[in-house]
Structure formats: C-alpha cells, structure tokens
Amino acid sequence: xxxxxxxxxxxxxxxxxxxxxxxxxxxxxxxxxxxxxxxxxxxxxxxxxxxxxxxxxxxxxxxxxxxxxxxxxxxxxxxxxxxxxxxxxxxxxxxxxxxxxxxxxxxxxxxxxxxxxxxxxxxxxxxxxxxxxxxxxxxxxxxxxxxxxxxxxxxxxxxxxxxxxxxxxxxxxxxxxxxxxxxxxxxxxxxxxxxxxxxxxxxxxxxxxxxxxxxxxxxxxxxxxxxxxxxxxxxxxxxxxxxxxxxxxxxxxxxxxxxxxxxxxxxxxxxxxxxx
Amino acid sequence: xxxxxxxxxxxxxxxxxxxxxxxxxxxxxxxxxxxxxxxxxxxxxxxxxxxxxxxxxxxxxxxxxxxxxxxxxxxxxxxxxxxxxxxxxxxxxxxxxxxxxxxxxxxxxxxxxxxxxxxxxxxxxxxxxxxxxxxxxxxxxxxxxxxxxxxxxxxxxxxxxxxxxxxxxxxxxxxxxxxxxxxxxxxxxxxxxxxxxxxxxxxxxxxxxxxxxxxxxxxxxxxxxxxxxxxxxxxxxxxxxxxxxxxxxxxxxxxxxxxxxxxxxxxxxxxxxxxxxxxxxxxxxxxxxxxxxxxxxxxxxxxxxxxxxxxxxxxxxxxxxxxxxxxxxxxxxxxxxxxxxxxxxxxxxxxxxxxxxxxxxxxxxxx
Numbered sequence: 298x299x300x301x302x303x304x305x306x307x308x309x310x311x312x313x314x315x316x317x318x319x320x321x322x323x324x325x326x327x328x329x330x331x332x333x334x335x336x337x338x339x340x341x342x343x344x345x346x347x348x349x350x351x352x353x354x355x356x357x358x359x360x361x362x363x364x365x366x367x368x369x370x371x372x373x374x375x376x377x378x379x380x381x382x383x384x385x386x387x388x389x390x391x392x393x394x395x396x397x398x399x400x401x402x403x404x405x406x407x408x409x410x411x412x413x414x415x416x417x418x419x420x421x422x423x424x425x426x427x428x429x430x431x432x433x434x435x436x437x438x439x440x441x442x443x444x445x446x447x448x449x450x451x452x453x454x455x456x457x458x459x460x461x462x463x464x465x466x467x468x469x470x471x472x473x474x475x476x477x478x479x480x481x482x483x484x485x486x487x488x489x490x491x492x493x494x495x496x497x498x499x500x501x502x503x504x505x506x507x508x509x510x511x512x513x514x515x516x517x518x519x520x521x522x523x524x525x526x527x528x529x530x531x532x533x534x535x536x537x538x539x540x541x542x543x544x545x546x547x548x549x550x551x552x553x554x555x556x557x558x559x560x561x562x563x564x565x566x567x568x569x570x571x572x573x
Numbered sequence: 574x575x576x577x578x579x580x581x582x583x584x585x586x587x588x589x590x591x592x593x594x595x596x597x598x599x600x601x602x603x604x605x606x607x608x609x610x611x612x613x614x615x616x617x618x619x620x621x622x623x624x625x626x627x628x629x630x631x632x633x634x635x636x637x638x639x640x641x642x643x644x645x646x647x648x649x650x651x652x653x654x655x656x657x658x659x660x661x662x663x664x665x666x667x668x669x670x671x672x673x674x675x676x677x678x679x680x681x682x683x684x685x686x687x688x689x690x691x692x693x694x695x696x697x698x699x700x701x702x703x704x705x706x707x708x709x710x711x712x713x714x715x716x717x718x719x720x721x722x723x724x725x726x727x728x729x730x731x732x733x734x735x736x737x738x739x740x741x742x743x744x745x746x747x748x749x750x751x752x753x754x755x756x757x758x759x760x761x762x763x764x765x766x767x768x769x770x771x772x773x774x775x776x777x778x779x780x781x782x783x784x785x786x787x788x789x790x791x792x793x794x795x796x797x798x799x800x801x802x803x804x805x806x807x808x809x810x811x812x813x814x815x816x817x818x819x820x821x822x823x824x825x826x827x828x829x830x831x832x833x834x835x836x837x838x839x840x841x842x843x844x845x846x847x848x849x850x851x852x853x854x855x856x857x858x859x860x861x862x863x864x865x866x867x868x869x870x871x872x873x874x875x876x877x878x879x880x881x882x883x884x885x886x887x888x889x890x891x892x893x894x895x896x897x898x899x900x901x902x903x904x905x906x907x908x909x910x911x912x913x914x915x916x917x918x919x920x921x922x923x924x925x926x927x928x929x930x931x932x933x934x935x936x937x938x939x940x
Contacts, residue, residue: 347833347834348833349830349833349834369833369836369837369838370836371836372836373834373835373836374836377834378830378833378834379834380828380830380831380834382828382830383827383828383830383831384693384826384827384828384831385827386826386827386882386883387882388880388881388882389882393599393882394827397823397824397827397835398835400820400824400835400836400837401835401836403820405816405817405820406607406608406609407607407608407609408609408610408611408820409601409603409609409610409611410603410607410609411601411603411609413609414601449831450834453834453835
C-alpha cells in the first residue's frame with residue numbers, strides 16, 4: 298500500500314466544487330507529476346494531499362490514516378510542501394530561512410541542535426546555495442531563490458515532498474535546473490516527489506508516474522511512455538499534436554500541430570470532420 | 574554521483590560555509606541533555622542595553638519632581654535603606670507611577686509587535702487598528718454616561734478594548750485572518766469608534782468632558798499600586814502564552830502555506846497571539862489611557878536596532894518600556910511635574926518618527 302493517497306475525495310472552495318469522488322495513489326519512491334489544463338484542479342489536489350484543504354467528502358490517507366486526524370508536526374515530519382507563492386521575511390538571510398525548515402523537528406527546549414545545523418548545511422550543499430548562506434534572500438535572483446526554498450523544504454527531511462509549480466516564473470535554464478535537482482533528490486535519496494507542472498514535455502521527461510487531470514477527473518495515469526499519446530493530449534488539453542520520441546531521453550515529446558493543420562477557431566471541429 | 578547538469582559553484586567542504594556565515598551573529602547554545610537554543614548576539618545585546626536604559630531612566634524619573642531626590646538616595650531607598658520621608662515619597666507615590674509606566678510601555682511594545690507581525694504590516698499596530706480608540710470608548714461611556722469612578726473607568730476601558738478586538742477579529746475572518754484584511758477592517762473600526770468618541774464628548778457636561786479629554790491623552794499622573802498589580806499579573810500570565818507561540822509566529826511571517834506545511838497550527842497561533850495582544854493593549858490603555866504611538870514605534874525601532882527578521886518580541890517589549898519612561902522623564906524635566914501628560918510627548922515623538930520613516934523608506938524606494 299502506498300504511503301499517500303486520496304480516497305474518493307470531493308474538493309471544494311466554499312460552494313464551488315473542483316473535483317468529485319477523486320481517487321489517486323501516489324506510488325512510493327516515484328516522481329509523480331500532475332498535469333492538466335488550467336482550472337482542472339491540479340493545484341487543489343496538491344493542497345488536499347498536503348492537508349491544506351480539507352476534503353468535503355472522502356479522505357486523504359497518509360500511512361493508512363486520515364491526514365486531518367494526525368498531529369500537525371507529525372505530518373510535517375513526513376510530508377513537505379513547497380507552495381506556489383511564499384514570502385521571505387524582510388532582511389532574512391539564506392541560512393536563516395533554510396534553518397526554518399527544521400521547525401517540525403524542534404521544540405521549545407530543543408531549538409537548535411547540532412543535528413539541525415548539520416541537516417541545514419547538507420540541504421544547502423545539495424541545492425548549491427551553501428555559499429549564499431550569509432546573503433539576504435531578497436538580493437537573490439529568481440532561480441537562486443527557488444533553490445533556497447527547495448533547500449528549506451529539504452531541511453524538513455520529509456520522505457514525501459510536494460511541489461506546486463516549482464518552475465513558474467523561472468527562465469528555461471533555471472526551469473531545467475530546478476527539475477534536474479528534483480530528479481536528483483528522487484533518484485539519489487529515494488524521496489517520493491509530487492509536482493504540479495505546466496509544461497507537458499517537462500512532465501513527460503522527468504516524471505516516473507504521470508497523472509493527467511481534466512475537470513477534476515483523472516483521465517489517465519501511469520508511466521509517461523505508456524500513457525502520453527496524441528489522443529490523450531487532445532482529450533486532456535484539447536490540442537492536436539504529434540507525439541515523437543525525445544532525442545535526448547527517449548521519453549514522449551509533444552509537438553503541437555501547426556496552426557494551419559489545427560484549423561482556425563470555431564471552424565476547427567467542422568474542418569476535422571471534413572478531413573476525415 | 575551521477576550528474577548531467579553543469580557543475581554548481583558550491584564551495585567544497587565546510588570552510589566555505591563557515592566563512593559565508595561569518596556575518597551572522599547567531600550563536601548556538603547547547604546544554605548536555607539535549608537542550609539547545611539559538612541566541613542572536615546582537616538582539617540579546619540590544620535587549621540588555623534597553624533594560625539598562627529603562628531602569629536607569631526609571632531611577633532618574635523617581636528622583637524627579639517637586640521634591641528632587643538624588644539617584645544614589647533613590648537606589649538606597651529601593652533596597653530599603655532610605656530615610657522615612659524619602660521612603661514615603663518613593664514607595665507610595667513615585668515608584669508605583671514609574672512601575673505603571675514600565676508595564677504600560679512593555680505591554681504596548683509587546684502588543685504592537687504581535688499585531689504588526691500577525692498582520693505582516695508595520696502599520697498594523699493597535700493604535701491604527703482602533704483598539705486604543707475602542708478602549709477609550711469604553712472609558713468615555715463610563716465617564717460621560719455614568720460619571721463612574723476610577724475603577725469603573727478602568728474596567729470600562731478594558732471592556733471597550735476587548736469588544737473592539739473581538740469585533741475586528743470576526744469582521745476580518747474569512748477562512749482565517751489575513752494581513753491586509755485585518756489592517757483595512759481595523760482602520761474602518763477605528764474610524765467608527767473615533768466618531769462614537771467624538772459624539773460622547775459632545776454629549777458630556779463640562780466637568781466630565783474635561784475629565785474625558787485628560788484621560789484620552791494618556792497619562793501616568795496619579796497612578797498608584799492599584800494600577801500596578803492587575804497589570805503585572807496580566808503581563809506575567811500572558812508572557813508564557815506568548816513565549817510558547819513565538820516560534821510559530823516567526824514561521825507565520827513566511828506566509829500561511831509555508832507555515833502550515835511546516836506543521837504550525839496557523840489559526841490557533843494567530844488567535845492566541847491576537848487575543849494576548851488585545852488583552853495587553855486593553856490593559857495598558859485601561860491603566861494609563863491611550864498613550865499614543867508606543868505600540869506603533871517600539872517594534873519598528875527594536876527591529877532596526879536588532880537588524881533581525883522576525884517579530885523581535887523581547888526587544889520590542891523592552892523598547893516600549895524604555896520609550897514610555899524616557900518620554901515621561903522628558904516631559905517632567907522640560908515642563909515640570911505632572912504638567913504635560915506622557916501621551917502628548919509620545920504622540921509628538923511618534924509622529925516625527927513616522928514621518929522620518931516614510932521619508933527614509935521612500936528614498937530607499939520601499940514605500
């Protein structure tokens with residue numbers, strides 16, 4: 298049985314229902330990526346998996362128990378989350394920010410142990426921000442800052458790590474940089490990673506397990522090589538495309554159809570029917 | 574290690590790490606048996622200096638008045654070796670007044686730091702959010718409508734502050750309380766309560782109105798042991814509550830999502846600390862009237878001295894106490910005993926400070 302799963306959950310903000318009777322399994326030691334069009338509920342699902350959103354029906358299970366019923370700090374030692382937007386307090390240094398990831402391991406009488414110091418140093422070394430330790434976070438570039446936040450999540454030392462669009466706002470070089478880092482964490486440390494990504498090609502390249510959502514429903518899940526087809530992309534994203542082999546990795550590479558082949562605007566379905 | 578990416582510029586070994594951390598002033602203190610603490614040397618020094626400053630100003634303030642007493646005699650009397658005349662003046666008249674000053678300052682400094690941190694806004698202090706005005710409304714109701722005595726006025730102010738605090742919390746609550754919402758709701762409440770206060774004063778007869786206006790400037794004149802004990806007890810009761818949640822409050826500065834992910838019980842921490850801050854502010858206002866601007870400026874000054882992120886609770890508390898006693902001392906020295914209420918001095922100093930802050934921050938391009 299997998300450590301983290303959603304069992305028939307209904308997710309809603311106030312009265313607005315995002316997903317109904319949704320069930321997903323996060324395979325242990327996988328790098329699971331959730332993809333889908335805007336407003337398909339992928340970030341909402343991630344919030345539910347991280348206990349930030351309470352399902353109005355159904356349960357999210359962590360190690361076989363309803364996640365809402367577990368003590369907050371215990372969950373925080375098992376499952377980490379890097380949210381989409383995070384605020385660095387004014388005038389905080391990199392070392393201090395990464396150190397805050399140790400919170401669930403600390404108590405009022407155990408505020409900064411030698412273990413804390415070691416873990417924080419390792420987290421900064423793994424993410425390549427050790428030499429920035431004394432710098433102010435607000436002075437850093439977007440790419441560096443994202444690494445610092447990832448370092449903070451690593452310092453939390455959780456076997457499961459959830460990332461909500463970790464590459465948003467980064468340029469292509471830093472996107473790849475962050476994804477490589479995630480792949481390393483997954484491969485070398487055996488952590489289970491769950492990420493929401495916008496870019497389908499990034500998802501297909503890095504994920505070991507892909508979950509495709511549309512309208513709050515799982516359309517397909519599995520290894521990218523098994524499930525990413527032109528039909529699936531059309532069904533999930535409403536986009537005609539070709540799927541070819543990524544020359545670098547052999548994973549599926551989605552190439553959207555050219556504008557002429559897609560037809561224009563409202564005429565598209567008719568054009569498709571005519572052609573066939 | 575298998576890696577396909579460009580090599581990172583990580584400095585090898587721990588030497589680079591130690592060098593990079595050199596500018597930090599935090600020191601780890603570890604005791605055998607698993608206890609460990611992190612002490613920011615600079616912040617710790619600031620706290621010690623502020624305590625010394627507050628106590629020194631207190632001693633001078635005790636010696637100040639129509640019957641001046643040298644500092645040496647003040648100290649002698651405080652340890653129980655003064656003569657009878659000085660003993661009476663100091664123990665019965667001036668010491669309780671100074672203690673009220675220290676406690677009111679400490680409560681306002683701490684309450685202000687808590688509010689500013691919870692609202693993540695330097696303007697989110699109790700004076701701006703309408704808590705002081707709310708406490709004033711409670712006091713005015715007692716003075717104007719019931720012509721109540723001193724104890725009744727104190728209780729009225731306490732009740733006014735608490736009701737206002739509750740009103741702000743429930744009006745600002747929407748799936749939890751969030752920074753700017755809290756500030757906006759607070760400003761709205763402040764405007765309403767200020768209008769109510771104005772109305773109450775116009776309804777009052779001459780004697781009550783004069784009494785009300787004096788109360789509303791915030792003053793230490795005539796404060797005695799009956800104000801000291803309740804304040805001291807409340808302060809000592811709330812201190813462990815605040816200390817127990819202070820680490821959670823530091824996490825909250827990174828946003829609700831990150832705090833939540835780190836295992837902070839966000840809404841509980843916020844409710845407990847806001848409740849404490851409301852009680853501290855209401856009690857301070859009940860004891861000395863709405864002393865202006867201390868809650869707003871003390872945390873900001875403390876932060877600039879410690880240069881440390883985080884709510885700086887200890888430094889803000891000590892800064893509040895030092896500021897209030899120093900302002901009272903300045904007022905007594907410059908204008909004579911009991912001539913100018915301390916609230917006028919803190920108001921003027923706080924106003925100047927706020928303008929300076931806006932000008933300087935604007936130059937830095939932050940406002």
